[in-house]
Amino acid sequence: MKKLGHWLTVILITILFIGNIGTLGVQAADNNTPTNDEYLQKVKNKGTLVMGTSPDFPPYEFIAHGKSKIVGMDVAIAQKIAQDMGVKLVIKSMDFDSLLVALQTGKVDMVMAGMSKTAKRAKSVDFSNIYFHGGMDLVINKADKNKFTSYKALTGQAVGAQTGSIQYNWVKKDVKKVQLKGMDKITDLMLALQTHKVAAVVLDQASAEAYANNTKGLMAIDAGFNVKVPGTAIAFPKGAQSLVNAANTSIADIKSKDLINKKYLPEAGKYMVSGSFKAQKGKQAQKKSKANNSMWAYKDFFAAGLGYTILISAISVVFGFLLGVILSLMRLSHNKFAQVVATSYIEFVRGTPLMVQLLFVYFGLGLIVNIPSLLSGIIAVSLNSAAYVAEVIRSGINSIPVGQTEASRSLGMSRSMTMKYIILPQAMKNIWPALGNEFVSLIKESSIVSVIGVKDLIYQSKIVQSDTYRGVMPLVVTMVLYFIITFGISRLMKHFEGKMSHE
DSSP: OHHHHHHHHHHHHHHHHHHHHHHHHHHHHHHTSOSSOOHHHHHHHHTEEEEEEOSEETTTEEEOTTSSOEESHHHHHHHHHHHHHTSEEEEEEOOGGGHHHHHHTTSOSEEOSSOBOOHHHHTTEEEOOOOBOOOEEEEEEGGGTTTOSSGGGGTTSEEEEETTSHHHHHHHHHOOSSEEEEESOHHHHHHHHHTTSSSEEEEEHHHHHHHHHHSTTEEEEOOOOOOOOOOBOOEEETTOHHHHHHHHHHHHHHHHTTHIIIIIHHHHHHHOOOTTOTTOOSHHHHHHHHHHTSSGGGHHHHHHHHHHHHHHHHHHHHHHHHHHHHHHHHHHSSOHHHHHHHHHHHHHHHTSOHHHHHHIIIIIGGGTSOOOHHHHHHHHHHHHHHHHHHHHHHHHHHTSOHHHHHHHHHTTOOHHHHIIIIIHHHHHHHHHHHHHHHHHHHHHHGGGGGGGTOOSHHHHHHHHHHHHOOSSHHHHHHHHHHHHHHHHHHHHHHHHHHHHHTO
8 A cells, every 4th residue: 555655646746747847838938928029020030920720621721732832812811921021931730729739839920720710719819800701511422412401400410520610619519419520630521421421511611612612422502500600810829919910911901902802712723623523624634634633643742751750760769769778777776766767757658648748749848948840759759669668678677587697796797787798688589579569559659740740641641632632542552651661660570580589
């Protein structure tokens, strides 16, 4: 019981310590907010205006067909705002429900993602004036057009909406007797609709029409939503009135010239390619369009994602292994403090999801120091892997008979020499298969970094999904590439395991 109480105390202290770090970080962020707003001047000084967005929401923001470039109405407006400020626009892509967190932790200067201006959101951020008003539509399969003529006909059905969106909150609050399924990406919602996992998807009207017009077998309907949809606005950090004023000046100019209807929306439409080739005429045009929509046409996207995945995995394997060795030795040492630190770390990391750890490194520590998304991903995956590697190595060391240690010590070898030349070499042979399994798991788990905008395989597959309006094939290609990597690692580890067994 005393031992149990001891560990409970350690865990409680650890939780309180982490909580205090977060609180101090928030307080620091609040205290650093100047009384005289200098946000605009800071943007001008660094020469860039960083826009956070989730590029799966045409015509607001999406990936240009065949290019690794984010375009759309929101991007055009942001370019105008940046130009009026005399700075360069930089776009950061991430999941929709992470955007406001990124804004509050200083990762981005503003958020433009077809975001509705609501009173609840306004408690955490400052909004610009509304620049666009849209309605709310249902996207359904054409085969169900006579079945679902109104949202009231969806009783008992599964309905999809983007997590964190106003549509998701509205369905959750006001639409009764339906099964609400939330997903981070609209491309995933469209795939769920096409594969009949959901009966309908609730979307902003402009985006619903964009997906319906460019995806074979889908259609958008006005389902009789009796709800007042808030207008779309730009989110800025709380207290950044200088940025809000600058954006409002640009928005006023855009409205006076009607640039959204006359220029921005038509330009966005040019980047969108119909999946059903309605806009194509003649067999040659259709054949060319299909070729451009093939997975081979996106080989550069997958190659770039493969490079990032291998880079993150390779670095994380090295640092995870080195830190794992240190932690295992600390846990096996006779130093009580080292034992407590190592054990607390291992148990805490193994007891929390990698997703939470990644978001804490990127957003939580971002309150104190600005860590780029790629580096955050490497740090989070390395620290997570180290906890598991430490336990694998510890079990290997414990598997060596104590007589080996006693014999080496009787020959005059020091404790460190015994561990380095006698124990660890034998332990490595015992734990090699388990270590290989951990490395394979690390490669697969590294896919989580896509949620903070790291352009790994998963991130690139979602870009291809958005660009081609094809849900399954990008996933098939991604699975094959992951299999090639993990199978290659497994064969390599097996090769070295065979060499060890013959020594």
